[in-house]
Amino acid sequence: MKINLYDTLNGNVYSVVDMPKENTLESIGVFPGAHVKVESHYNFGGPVAISLGSRNVAIGKALAKQILVKEVLL
């Protein structure tokens, strides 16, 4: 089931299915097929913090909503 990155649950791992073509995302390692672990959501329209390998990255809500992901069952 595809959901957007903003509607994910903390602690789960997801695989990116589809996302807007955005250089800044690709260059830090978010691209279709990449696995991301969702660390936390910030309230009141704040960003989503994810980890990719050993990097922690925060992505603003508006962009996170445009990234489609699928849960990876470990």
Added chain:
Amino acid sequence: MSEKKEIQELMQNNKTILLMGAPNVGKSVFFTHYTKVHVISSNYAGTTVSYMKGDFTLAGNNFTMIDVPGTYSLTSSNEAEELAILFLENNPDGILFVLNAADLEGSIKLFLEVKNYNKQIVCALNLCDVAKRQGKEIDVELLSKELDVPIISTVAVKQEGFKELDQTMESVFSKLDFKKETNIKKDLDIKELWKISKEITDKVVSYTGQKANFLDNFGQKLLKPWPGILYAILIIILSIGIVVGAGKALRAVLLLPLVNNIIVPFFETIFIDVLKVSGILGNVLIGEYGIFRIGFEWIIALILPYVLLFQLVFAFLEDSGLLPRIAILFDNLMSKIGVQGGSLINIMLAFGCAVPAIIGTRTAPTKKERLVVSTLICFTIPCISQSGALISLLGDYSIFLILLLMFANFVLFVLSAKLLSKFISGEIKPMVIEIPNLLIPEKKSFFLKFKARMKSFLIEAEGPMLLAVVLASILTEAGLLDGFSKMVEPIVSGWLGLPSEASLALILGVIRREMSVAPLLAMNLTALQMFTGAIVSLLYLPCLSVIGVLTKEFDLKTSILIFFGTIFNAIFVGGLINQVVSLFI
């Protein structure tokens, strides 16, 4: 673009070694080690946004090392990346590439992009201490084989591994025959690069099962919205408290007595008793606004204590990696007023000085964001010299006036951000920001940086400040000010409700920001007058060097608009407050 030409010439006429790597891997520390040129390093992405160069010798050959801005990739998605590509395309003779041991995957990916340009590369595997703390063990030999490049492990802030690195650089770069190689550049697929990087990382990294330490735990806690926001607010309050409180103490206990009881009386004795100067010259030298009086009162007793403490506190915030964490926690607020959380780092930097903050906006992904943030800084963010002067002005009356001014500043900031993001065309992209590891600042590099900042403050600010002081003395003591004061009296006294001599503040404020406050100190103002004066100064144009940077980074039109816009805005808002409050008292 003149910068482009400059770079082409530089690369043609010198043997150049590019210093490259992802943002925040410690490049600045390497650069200082080789060139002895001091650049300022900080723990967040984008300390080096323009480039720095410095000369050094290796095995008897002269080289120029270029500190290229750190980037995550080479896809020209912002001005820093474009600059990095420009350097690579202009035939450098070699590259010192810095890998991040704590984020090998990301480093390898960028390395592969750089390697694609077919240059001689030596790698330093930096931040090995952080990787170790996180329980990672890296097989350097295997990594070196996989990447086909010599690699030396380092902990740059402790100079660990530098000897070996020097030797390797010497043997690799002295063998160059300096025929510029041609680029055989292939097109790369980013996805493929990430896949290869992950494979290599998995091969060379093993985990020791080390428990996460206190810092990593605290870093993780700060990332959670709760209690992160609580910690962030505590950190901000504590920082302001230290700067304001300790600054006040330093001023009252040490600097004011020093200036009032020792330095000024000393010059009074010299000029009045020994040299017997009198008349206009005497007044200009040591009168109420004499150069040798206000020069010390304003610069040493008023501004210096706050600048000193701010630089100490801010250097700590920068090196520890707290700034991006704070930025993330406030992203929601920032996006509501039309900007994004990431730009908060530049805004916080501007509380020190607007110049590096405006240059720092080069990492912004869109033109609009650069312009909005820079304009916002010019209109509403006071630099520390100015804040120091404002704290002295209002604090002597009541701490509540300071709090009120902070609140007014916040409201004006929000309003300006809303207006600017609405009326400047283009788009602002949502935040994408990497969160660095929390670090305990290393004593040596921390103090080096602090020293460098203070030195550059003294060098860059001293000239204009003295100019302002001399101008103030001549204008007031020689009676030249009266004419101007009469001219602007309707504005200064009528609209703003200030004494007419306050016109001096408006003149001096053009040269430097804090000088728009200093003349008000000796004027015996009422609380309302103080507050109006503080608001005018807060919103008044940033100093001349900021106007210069704006012209360079944007264009003449922008800087002229900001020049007149800030003056108008300051007088308009300040007067409005005065008029409205006057209705009630």
